[in-house]
Amino acid sequence: MEQSASGGGAVDALANEGASATELRGQGVERTLSIVKPDAVAKNLIGEIYSRFEKGGLVVVAAKMVRLSSDAAGGFYAEHRGKPFYERLIDYMCSGPIMVQVLEGRDAIAVNRALMGATDPKQAAPGTIRADFAQSIDANAVHGSDSPASAEREIAYFFSREEICARPALPQGT
Template sequence: MSLEKTLVILKPSAVQRGLIGEITTRFERKGLRLAGMKMMQLTDELLNEHYAHLSEKPFFQRVKNSMMASPVIVCCYEGVDAIQVVRSMTGATNGRVAIPGTIRGDFSVSSQENIVHTSDSPKTAIEEINRFFKPEELFEYKQVHMPYLYHTDEYQLV
């Protein structure tokens, strides 16, 4: 298996509540490698592209308004099956039904103000990472503890 990259956005609800460190610590402790991170203010134009699949929904503007309420933290994490690992750690979209122990289960009681956005598939992850990061904003580096995260038959460095 090769290592997979995924996008995580710490939404305004995470930024405003001071949860950035707590959430990034969870991903690091799990063993995911941080490949890129930055703070940015999302724009209407960027969100129209990012949430194009929701453009016909009645809540589309509410989603965009929520995402522009404050800056966000955009992260790219890498690991074996990183997309599924991150989504499992994140929990159900609606924080009221997310299982305790997940990020949303521990920090959210809302379906909208639900702390994080995560990529849902390899195709989406590539599109989203390219949307939010320039190539020079992503970093490749060797983690010295890789042999303690995975057995050598679980991954191959590309």
């Protein structure tokens, strides 16, 4: 990875574009995959959810809207194949467009999971994305990676390294 002559700021952040997950973690920064699911997209909540990411200190470094085929959804959720909810999950994820994004920041995985709240919106803490916007445990508004290994795999499923555009985080409170 290139080192900037300026010694910091936006130039160093841009050097992160080609950084691997391991290199970023060494700097105290993580990337995580987030999906705004069909129910939340249909309710026009993308902007509100992005605002929560940003207020939580996360930066969107890649994003795209896609409509998953059942093959693509099945590939993404392959670890759940054979579970009782699998077919319902695949049908739901193919029911409308989704917004897929890579979030970057300090402890991004844990921060995103705290912002999302519990998988079951009935158990999610007030003020979390799922408590405020999810319809049910199935239509629960958002997905987020649960570990560095899953984040790396999930990000690679949707994005090439060239599609990730690192940018500096804003200082808190701005």
